[in-house]
Amino acid sequence: MLKKIMKLLCAFLLIVIASIALISRVTGIGIKAPDGRYLGYSNEWLFLDYQNIPVRQDGPYVLTENDTRYALYINGDGKAPSEVLRQDVTNEVEVIADNDEGTQFTVPLRKAHQRSELSIPSPKKLFAISDLEGEFDSMVHLLQGNGVIDHALNWSYGSGHLVLIGDMVDRGRNVVPLLWLIYKLEGEAKFAGGDVHFVLGNHERYLLDGRTKSVASKYYGTFRTTEMSQRELWSEKSELGRWLRSKPVMLKIGSTLFVHAGISPKVLGMNPTLQSIDKEAENNFVTDDVIRRNIDGSVIHDANGILFYRGLALDRSADDLGEKASTAHVNQVLEKFKVDRIAIGHTLAANISHDYDEKVVRVDVHHSGEVSEGLFIKDNTLWRADDKGTMFPLKQVGNSTE
Numbered sequence: 001m002l003k004k005i006m007k008l009l010c011a012f013l014l015i016v017i018a019s020i021a022l023i024s025r026v027t028g029i030g031i032k033a034p035d036g037r038y039l040g041y042s043n044e045w046l047f048l049d050y051q052n053i054p055v056r057q058d059g060p061y062v063l064t065e066n067d068t069r070y071a072l073y074i075n076g077d078g079k080a081p082s083e084v085l086r087q088d089v090t091n092e093v094e095v096i097a098d099n100d101e102g103t104q105f106t107v108p109l110r111k112a113h114q115r116s117e118l119s120i121p122s123p124k125k126l127f128a129i130s131d132l133e134g135e136f137d138s139m140v141h142l143l144q145g146n147g148v149i150d151h152a153l154n155w156s157y158g159s160g161h162l163v164l165i166g167d168m169v170d171r172g173r174n175v176v177p178l179l180w181l182i183y184k185l186e187g188e189a190k191f192a193g194g195d196v197h198f199v200l201g202n203h204e205r206y207l208l209d210g211r212t213k214s215v216a217s218k219y220y221g222t223f224r225t226t227e228m229s230q231r232e233l234w235s236e237k238s239e240l241g242r243w244l245r246s247k248p249v250m251l252k253i254g255s256t257l258f259v260h261a262g263i264s265p266k267v268l269g270m271n272p273t274l275q276s277i278d279k280e281a282e283n284n285f286v287t288d289d290v291i292r293r294n295i296d297g298s299v300i301h302d303a304n305g306i307l308f309y310r311g312l313a314l315d316r317s318a319d320d321l322g323e324k325a326s327t328a329h330v331n332q333v334l335e336k337f338k339v340d341r342i343a344i345g346h347t348l349a350a351n352i353s354h355d356y357d358e359k360v361v362r363v364d365v366h367h368s369g370e371v372s373e374g375l376f377i378k379d380n381t382l383w384r385a386d387d388k389g390t391m392f393p394l395k396q397v398g399n400s401t402e
Contacts, residue, residue, distance in 0.1 A: 053221035055082040057098040059176060061226070062089060062109070062239035069109070069239070074222050082225045097136050097177040098218075105153050107184045109239065113246035115282065116197060118274040122254025123161040123194070127385070128375040130165035130260075130345030130363040133203065134172020134216065136181070138367040138387075142374055145387040153181060155188035162189065163253065165345040165363055166201020166260030166307075170214040172368070175207075179240050198247045200281070201260035201345060202307040208234055208244060208285050236286070249281045249300055249307065250274060255340040255380065256361075262312035262344050263333050264304040265325070272299055274337070277306070312360050313347035314399070330356045343375065348400035352384035355397045362397050 056078040060071035069089045073096075076082035089109070097103040127148055132139045143149045143162075150156040164182065169175045186196040206214060210231030212223075223229055234241040250259045252274060263272075280300055298305050310316065315324035333342060345364040352373045354361050361382065365371045376383040376391060383391040 050223040051217070051220040052081060052224045053217050054078050054080060055218050055221040055225065057096055057102075058082075058218065058222045060087075060089075060093050060095065060180075061176070061233050062093055063233075063237050064239070065237070072226055072233075074225050082221055084225050093180070095177050095180045098173050099137055103136075103140075103153075103177070105181070105184065107180050108187060110187065113243045115246050115278065116248050116251065118248060118250075118278055119252045120161075120195075120197075120254070122377075122380070123159060124378065125157075125160040126163060126253065126375075126377040127157070127160065128163040128165060128258065128343060128363055128377070131167040131201070131348075131365075132164075132172070132178065132367055133167055133170050134175040134178055135368050136172070136174030136178045138372050139178055139181070142367070142372050142387045145389045146374060146376070146385050147389065149185065153184075155185050155192055155194065157189065157192075157194050159193040161195045161197065161253065163197045163199065163251070163258055163343075165199050165258055165343060167203040167345060167364075168198070168201075169207045170203040171216060173216045173218055175216075175219075176240070179244075183240065183243060197251055197253070197258070198244075199251050199258050199260060200244070200247050200249050200285075200307070204244060204247075205285070205301070205307060208241065210234070245282075245285045247281075248278050250277050252337060252339060254377075256377065257333075257337050257339045257342045259306050259342065259344060261305075261307055261346040262309040262325075263306055263342070264309040264311055264322075265329055266302070266304040267299050267306060267309070268329070268332060268336065270299055308346075310347050312342070312344055312355075313349075313362060313397075327356055330359050334359060340380075350398040350400050351392075352394065353397040354382075354394045358382075358394070361394070366400060 054076050055074045056076055059073040062069055062071045071087045071089045071093055073085040074082050075085060092106050092108045095105050095107055127146055129142060140153065144151065148157045148162055162185065168178060168182065182196060182198060189196045203214060210229055212230055226233065236242055236245065250257065277299060284300060300307055311322050311325040317323045334340065341359050341361055343361040343363055348364050348366060349362040351371060352363055352365060352375050361375060363375050365373050372387045373384045376385045382394050384394055385391045
């Protein structure tokens with residue numbers, strides 16, 4: 001009799017789990033946990049314990065509690081379970097990268113983060129990169145090779161501008177140091193008369209939501225060691241979390257519109273402006289608003305929203321995911337925002353290159369492979385530059401096979 005009851009209970013549990021999976025797949029949400037996570041959100045079974053993966057180096061995660069800042073560092077030998085070190089911080093924080101060199105740098109902390117201007121005049125020179133995805137060393141080599149930073153990781157680009165077109169996070173092992181470096185360069189650039197612009201991508205959205213599907217495995221060890229979920233570590237109580245939430249999802253600099261994925265006919269039909277999209281972003285990226293981001297029709301979060309749309313890069317009609325955008329649509333986008341071109345990341349290309357008669361510039365390349373490049377704009381002329389600073393004219397796009 002007992003065995004029969006146990007079999008019935010197991011069958012019932014399997015039905016419940018299958019139901020949660022189905023609900024999650026269809027709606028994008030599941031059951032809400034006490035810390036705001038959604039169990040089964042995007043098919044991630046966050047109710048299972050995070051794996052106890054040994055972490056060699058992670059952090060600092062700077063958090064605020066009762067108006068006091070403190071930093072969490074996760075350290076270990078990469079074999080035994082890691083330990084967490086808590087330190088009070090005031091005006092600056094020390095950062096150590098998880099690489100062979102153990103790269104270290106100091107970051108002055110700021111008290112507040114204002115939202116970006118949305119339409120900016122053309123600087124004398126501009127360097128744009130996309131989709132570094134936690135590859136700290138690749139970003140450092142690329143910026144150093146093109147004179148944006150020096151060998152001490154300090155800003156050396158003068159009045160030039162650096163543009164990051166989203167997906168700086170996920171996949172790589174050095175998400176936190178990479179973001180701290182951008183944070184530091186932003187302050188140094190303004191002091192030198194230049195600027196750093198960070199346009200959010202879909203993976204920044206995942207990070208702030210607490211979606212762990214694309215994180216490097218070491219971060220599961222961080223969550224276990226700190227006894228904090230990703231949503232907690234990147235909430236509004238986090239310095240980097242607050243800073244990221246101040247960033248736009250679309251930006252106009254001179255005659256170029258920068259957006260991570262693209263602008264679809266559906267979004268264009270909503271008659272968006274730089275201001276209306278930024279207001280939507282400001283209201284959306286809050287810790288307890290996952291449901292809003294799963295509502296179809298969002299100018300930002302919909303499958304055809306500006307964080308996800310691939311129609312400026314690919315024809316996916318064979319998979320019922322939409323045709324490649326028409327030239328007429330691209331012209332309408334440029335006319336709407338009064339620009340000559342739109343620069344996007346999100347979809348890999350073999351090299352930084354152009355499409356639609358140079359009206360769309362593809363900036364996402366495989367930085368962790370053999371190609372690491374940035375887009376260089378000077379006097380309204382566009383070049384691709386490799387990590388040695390060698391520049392090449394842009395060619396017609398060739399999609400990556402990666």
